[in-house]
Amino acid sequence: MSSSRGPEEEPSMTDLIDSGRRFYEVKKYKRALEQFTRAMKSCSCARGLRRERCSCKNFEKVAAEGGSIFKEAMYNCKCDIGKTFNKCDNYQHAQALDFRAATFEALEKLDRAKKDAEWILELAPRLPDGYLRLGKIARLQKNNEFAWKVYTAGIHINSDNAGSSSLKLQQLYNARKPLHKHFSRKDPLRLPTEIVMLIFSFLDFVNLPPCLGVSKHWRRILTSPLHERLWRNMVFPGRSMKRAPRHDVLKKMLSWAGNGGARKIVIPLPKTFVLTQQKLMLLLQASASLEHLEIGPQSEGLLFPSNQKTWQRLRHVSIDGTGDPSKPAWSTAKIAIGGFPLSFLNNAAESLQHLGVVGIPDQWYRTQSIPMLPNLKTLRMSNTLTSRDSFPIFFLSDTFPRLEQLWIGPNIPNLDSNLLVGWREKWETVWNHLKVLIFEVSSVVGPISQVENSLMTLRCLTCLNHGNTLRHIRFDIPSDNSDRHGRNRVFSDSRYLYSDVEPPQQPQFRNLRSLGTKGFCISPEVSRAVFSEALITGKLTSLDIVFPTESLNDRIGDKSIHHLKGYDWIRGAPCVRSLGCYKFRFRSYPRNDEDLPLPQFLASFPNLETLSIFSEHYEEAEFASVVAAVLRVTHLKTIYTTSVKGAVMDQLRRVAESEGVTLIWGHEPQVWPVPLED
Template identity: 25%
Template sequence: METAENSASAREAPGLLALKEGQELYAQGKYGAAAKLFKKAMESCSCQSYDKMRLDLSKEILTGIENNRLKEVLSALTSQSKRCDKQVHVRALDSLIATYEMVFKLDKCLNLATGMVNLAPREPKAYLRLGKILRLQSKQTLAYHMYTQGIELVERKHPHHPLLPKLRVQRDRVAPLAGFDPVEKFPIELVRMTFEFLDFKTLCRCLGVSKAWNKILTESDVLRDLWRIQTYKLTQRSHPGIRRMFYAFKAYNKYSKNALRELSIDGLSHFLQSCRFAHVLEISRQLKVLKLREPRGSFRLDSLPPNFQLSQLTNLSLGYGVRPQAQVLERLINACWRSLEELSIFELPDYAWVDPDTMWYPGWAKLEKLKVVRLAYPSRVSRPDPVPHLRGMIELAPNVEEAWIDNLRYSPKLLLAKWPKLRNIFLGDRVSLHTITNDDDDDDDGDYNEDMRELHYEGRSPQSRFSTYSPPVVISNPYTPWLLTIHVGRVVLPQLRRLERLSILLTWPLDASEFETIVRPGMESGTLRELDIRPLPVQGLFGKAFEVELPHWFRSESLTYLSITGLTAANLCQLRRCDDALLTLLSRFPNLRSIDISNEQFSDALLAKFIKRGVKTIHHRAKQSKADLQEWAASHYNAQVISRPPTHIPSMHPDRQRFFNDHLQYSNSELP
């Protein structure tokens, strides 16, 4: 045993001498001579593996580093390689690589460095040298991964190795320069969760990031659901990809395995420049949601594929600017009548197509599953046409729970009697009241639904509404399109104790008793969250000069939104007690977070006090700039001062016909 050790020491002694002489020549810049001595030092190692050292492992080892599998790769190479951790051998190989660095033979350096890692997997010098070579080749990310995996391998056997701190320092230095592709590295489920936050336009742009992204996004079964919801917004006058739009649509549909579920097109005329609407529907038979808009004006839908069915469609929305022909609309409705739950048509066809008996469009199937309906007939100033009657729609869809109606004729009595499940209704300023006579077949009494959750309507005057009388005295009022104007007589207002949202937009205010009857039940029950009465009955609440105390019942801890209007018109803003009265009003609602003051002449100082009291959003339409207040509110209280009405109220629906809304003091032509 001692003889073998003495023999190995005797063999390595010349190697130590050659290593020392080579380092001296290296310091003198004689790299060729130094390289020969370093090779001689490696040949003198007792492992006798220099001639058998493999220099063709760079691809395998670098691939293992890139995939975070360096340990597995080195384990697989154990049977094919001979390992050695002798310091003479390791130092000589390290010096030889440094020599080749000085003469810029980086490819040879890379082969030797990967061979050094395979020769001594637990030696920090191997990873320090390979890391330097990778950094010289501008492979910062690969170097970072190599340092990280090298530290793990060295720590397993030598947790206190003196070179470990240096290895960690190098890793931390290269970390800011490193980058890696999370789409390729992360689990596919996490990648899906990330891409679900992107809109469809950004998702399409991701296809051009790299070949790897394109392959994963288009071929992964886990990500196919991302392509089943497609939204196109083509609002520019000239879109650069119009001619390729339909071909791109077909490709995206193919990525979803022809299982498109939701299609939304904003800018239908641009989208259909290279195809017909029938072509779109032919490859979208499994749609559940179809939404169409044309922001630049009226676009007529005039074609459908023959014998087509949309048996899974639950939501059909023909928004602003999309005006279908009556026959096209009929076929579209009848293609999805079994499944349709939400229907929005903001530009109904011409009145000439209305059936004179039902006063609605003929040929529609009965929509038993329909729960949400939004209907509007386009107004024409130059030629005011008659408008359809809602009676036919009420008979076709008896289970409606939410309704949005504008510029249609309606019968309040029939509306309440035939839609018993109605919980949410909006009636616009242009709906017209239909005369009710005792000879009509729809004269069944219908009580007002006290389970109503949301009530929104617009009009001129609060006269003759919420009224009943026995025997009934019936009149027709062409100017006040009130929801509950059925009879004229003794006023009986409904007790809406479960109301959550209430907006009544008037030209003339409610009186104090009417205001109390409508608002108080929701206040006292604690269900009312949003209150928008325009204008407020300020003289009933405050008096002519703030000499009246606010009603004791006008308070709530559940109210989060309130409109405060009508003070300027009543000449109350100029009084000294105005600010104190409004702050008292605000104190009645401790959880109020949003208010709308329209064009009221409130000072910035008063609005600042509102914000200090907890209000996070103030909507206004004042002509004066409030830039200073906006900056102060954002920086100190993270609050907003917005120069437009709140978008959540139904009057601000983006698909509504464009006009100046007197109640909101805002033109909805500025909507998207």
């Protein structure tokens, strides 16, 4: 009797995977690998062909460059594998690869395990299994940042995939959790260049070099041509500088700034900076595109380059020659006439628009050694020590003919108009563009004739162009507009003054925007005659009222009340947004608005926002009560004062805050150059 046996059936993928898992559990890893490999090869996605792994993909490189791991798995294939085979949606194929990768892990063959994990991503980029396995292997290889990026990529893909296993998604979150706190912090240098520049622009320049020590990557990126703008504004600190930069360090910084070197150099304290002649020459000669230069008091009398027309873009220069108080400004043993950089400024004359000089050279008082700057727009000149000489201000109109803004002082208390007669023929051409005039002096110095001559010079300056080009006037003078005989000095309602020198033009001030006269008292009658046109046309938005000083025979409050009454002509002007009230003294224990008229006067201005209020004629508590009365009836935004301090100031600030007003101890900041509206 004969018998027959049917052919043996091929085991299914499920059977092969189950068999491999049993071998894995008893640590028969070689047999397990055979079963998992057979299961992979039996998948129908191969269509009877031998399916190899694509070698085009480089997940680690893409992750390091901030690219998409999913897109790398999904689309990047230039070899024949991608053309021959499609993605595989058979979960058992991915499962067999996952188990084979786990077996290689057990055999400590991590490179082969990594290849299988990447193969899972290639076959099924939307399954969480490949991300879980590749992330785990990366952690075993101590590549934690890559592991974090792999887990994160898997979370992003599977969070949007409605068909993904919530269990596997939670496993991705759990695997990423110990890494997330450290690696989720974004390296700012991997952001777009514009954002990197914005972030680092908030750092002081002195804080940039320490950033180079964060890593080699940071040093390479921050010193690359892509970020050369970071090194172009070399603004060094003053007293807070802990360590002065060496010559070789400055040289490196200038090289990082690219072609043209620094655009802005600010050294407020050359002594702290240890500014030597060698450093100065390096900074200037390596910065052919320099636009802005500020150097503080120089104790060694440094010399500027004098024979080079290199700086064709230099627009702003501010220099201080008063480093050694025991010597005249710009003193140096190397040059007999001093170290003032006359040639340096003349060589930059075509581009220079803004000049600040602290320490007026003696030669300027003799109208000598003044640079010729035909395009200069703003000039700020001052001394650190009070000079008794009278400065011939009008001679500067020859050397700076297009000046728009002029700030004189402090410590230049005396100006000279004695030579005005010689200027009458060309008076119509003197400073036709002057828009801002500031004169600041802390004390009156010299004989009466010299003081009066100085005030007369101010009068002449305000008369230029009939005063109609002037937009901003600020006179900080501890004096009155009228002398003890009642004769007007600077501002007058009459063309004729008591002086032998009469200005050729009567000012009208049609375009005046602000009048600052802190300390300089002007009568209401003169103010009305001189400035009413600017107020009527709505151009005058800011002005100061300085009250006269009472004599011993005056009843307390009478003079201030009468003075304020004289300003009724400006009461309620809608154009007024800022007011200053100085040196007033109203009645003690006021019973009504007649005793204290200031609050109602200020309340009459519908658009008043800023008030500067100071008076040395009050005790702090009484002054605070005046300000509190003002707060109750006005709609101010900001108040400046220094007449109260300590506990009284704290209490007054709380009252101001309850009214929605910011109370600031100090004076309103003065911006220079003054912004000019069209």
